[in-house]
Amino acid sequence: MSLSRRNVGKTRTRDVGRGIPDATIARLPVYVRVLKTMSDDGVTTVSSEDLAASCGVSPAKLRKDLSHLGSYGTRGVGYDVAFLAYHVSRELGLTKPWGVVIIGVGNLGQALVSYRGFATRGFEVVGLVDAHPDVVGTSISVGGGELTVTSLDDLARLVARTGAQIGVISTPAEAAQRVADSLVAAGIRSILNFAPVVLCVPDGVEVRKVDLAVELQILAFHEQRRGEKPLPEVMHA
Amino acid sequence: MSLSRRNVGKTRTRDVGRGIPDATIARLPVYVRVLKTMSDDGVTTVSSEDLAASCGVSPAKLRKDLSHLGSYGTRGVGYDVAFLAYHVSRELGLTKPWGVVIIGVGNLGQALVSYRGFATRGFEVVGLVDAHPDVVGTSISVGGGELTVTSLDDLARLVARTGAQIGVISTPAEAAQRVADSLVAAGIRSILNFAPVVLCVPDGVEVRKVDLAVELQILAFHEQRRGEKPLPEVMHA
């Protein structure tokens, strides 16, 4: 997490709108998704107990999380699903669509381009960038339309023209830092990094990292631990 | 994180080998990767300060993390890169390769299959599974060889034959829970879930979830916050 973020101004009684804990923010998207699904299914009201169960958290944690946003429930009744969905969405900034530029149109990049989950949750891929001359100029279908892959040299113009706010790095590790520098130079301050490298960026730029192999390695650790104990009846005799 | 994990047996003076904090475990893969890169670059010794900088953490945190594994450094000198890399790898269970089965060979699934990062970090894709009849029976090239996509009905046999320990779910949301049930029935106890759903699994099964849209939403939140303050000179006058 960014070192530059601190809880300043703790004097206020209720921290509504400010100083929402990072752990809470990371869970809000889950709440939004589950609430919208419930809403689509025709559910109008839900208790913290039921909503928490659907979200895979404890009711206490859910209520605590929501209390940071304000008071959107009714004691003795529960939460209005649509009403709460709206307010959590708004808090996350999902009322307007966000423009995303994807840099690196290899295997992963192309999978991301055609990932339905982006469009359905408020993100629009507005630009594709690659360094490879063979790929630049190619057309790729995104959602409804088509996008032409741009050269990395044209990134700043692309960002200015499309108003993109988020950059996704899906290049090989070697290229990632250079791409990050270009993104920052182009005015992007939110980066999602799939390359297995620690990026250096100036203060004020937010980087989130997804490393698929890291996730597998954490699973492997637990798997190994599980394997240490069992079969206790056959102690190498 | 799994509710079933607790720090039991705190009586020991040093918790080497047991009770490593979850936060530490999540960082170990980063240390391993950076150490291996350094080792490949011919670096033989490194201080906690330099290694921490390369890993994007503080030196204090790095030393604290490593202290949970044992005492692999030399005071006044630093850490032997290869030696430390080996021991952290071993702790994570990366000395033997792990078999991975990927369920859902759509866009994301195919990107995962051809992701170099798996093989290079100790994971081998040993099975591909899909529900769609058109895809079952198809051959897909993985690393060196080829794999034939199997039907979901044959999952248990596939797992038994290949000895796979980890299941990756890259299906649409609707199919994910059923796939998880099949994986558990087939004996898999480590699942990496890319579908945007909260999976229900029995105790003892470890699930990690990667939700690409969630990462973007967290970025959007911060981006929105950033946008609230600026341009203070032009207060809608």
Added chain:
DNA sequence: TAGATTGTTAATCGATTAACAATC
């Protein structure tokens, strides 16, 4: 011995949890 750097301690900070008063 003097300088460097680890491994550990203790203090701080943030997140989770359980319990309950407020209130529909």
Added chain:
DNA sequence: TAGATTGTTAATCGATTAACAATC
């Protein structure tokens, strides 16, 4: 009013940090 459920409080737990004694 009685029953239900939120929003808040206070206690607990775990993670981070800074400082330093141990020791190469």
